[in-house]
Amino acid sequence: MSKAYLSAELPALATQTLTDNGFDVSIYDGDGLVSHETLLENVRDADFLITPLSTKVDREIIDAAPKLKLIANFGAGFNNIDTAYAKEKGIPVTNTPAVSTNAVAEVTIGLMLALSHRIVEGNYKMHRDGFPGWAPLFFLGHEIAGKTLGIVGLGNIGSDVARKANALGMHVQYYKRTPLSILKNVQ
Numbered sequence: 267m268s269k270a271y272l273s274a275e276l277p278a279l280a281t282q283t284l285t286d287n288g289f290d291v292s293i294y295d296g297d298g299l300v301s302h303e304t305l306l307e308n309v310r311d312a313d314f315l316i317t318p319l320s321t322k323v324d325r326e327i328i329d330a331a332p333k334l335k336l337i338a339n340f341g342a343g344f345n346n347i348d349t350a351y352a353k354e355k356g357i358p359v360t361n362t363p364a365v366s367t368n369a370v371a372e373v374t375i376g377l378m379l380a381l382s383h384r385i386v387e388g389n390y391k392m393h394r395d396g397f398p399g400w401a402p403l404f405f406l407g408h409e410i411a412g413k414t415l416g417i418v419g420l421g422n423i424g425s426d427v428a429r430k431a432n433a434l435g436m437h438v439q440y441y442k443r444t445p446l447s448i449l450k451n452v453q
Contacts, residue, residue, distance in 0.1 A: 271312040273300045273321040276340055289314070306330045316340060323347040328355055342366060342422065363422055371426035375434070383407035411435030
């Protein structure tokens with residue numbers, strides 16, 4: 267039976283998929299991020315290592331896992347993994363580039379709305395002082411429709427933010443080495 271070590275808890279579907287496919291799954295369930303020492307100890311007999319972006323997988327970790335067949339990053343990037351060394355050792359490195367695209371884009375739009383409409387500030391005041399009554403300028407924010415959003419780097423997340431911002435009536439300008447034509451009203 268192949269052993270998979272998850273250096274963080276993942277969504278239940280991911281873990282269930284592994285167990286349904288016959289993997290012996292061990293999961294770091296401690297407080298905070300897995301320490302380097304704990305990771306070293308737990309990869310020793312792992313065939314597969316699945317990590318979030320916050321887990322550093324360096325030469326020492328790779329060398330501690332002689333049976334390692336794959337390092338899978340649960341996230342869009344893989345700059346936390348020594349990919350050159352993994353390649354040298356014949357260990358493929360994968361990632362999940364779309365796993366958080368929509369969620370990150372939604373949070374980005376949510377933060378833009380929260381800032382422009384002073385939501386956090388207003389929530390704090392309501393909890394501290396209560397609602398004194400409406401007045402035309404009371405916590406007056408700014409609408410984002412008609413505003414211009416600049417995005418540097420238009421990868422998966424940036425493109426999704428651009429689509430969502432465009433749907434809210436924002437003008438989007440971006441910088442990317444190669445222009446895209448799929449976004450309406452985006453320059």
